[in-house]
Amino acid sequence: MQDKGNLTTTGTTGPKMVKTTRRKRMARWVKRRRNVAATSLLRGIAYGIGAGGIGLIVWWIENH
Numbered sequence: 001m002q003d004k005g006n007l008t009t010t011g012t013t014g015p016k017m018v019k020t021t022r023r024k025r026m027a028r029w030v031k032r033r034r035n036v037a038a039t040s041l042l043r044g045i046a047y048g049i050g051a052g053g054i055g056l057i058v059w060w061i062e063n064h
Helices: 022-063
Strands: none
Touching: none
16 A cells, blocks of 8 residues: 555645636536426426317317
């Protein structure tokens, strides 16, 4: 086993934290969730069309 020395003096104890702006953080957050939002929107549209279609069919049956 090799001796790695004192890690606190070499600076290899962890990754450096880079400060980012709020705009960049929000852009990354939106980019990660874009697919989920698109899927949810598509599902909502499909449910709406289906419910509207069923309602229209029921209305048509009741009136004829």
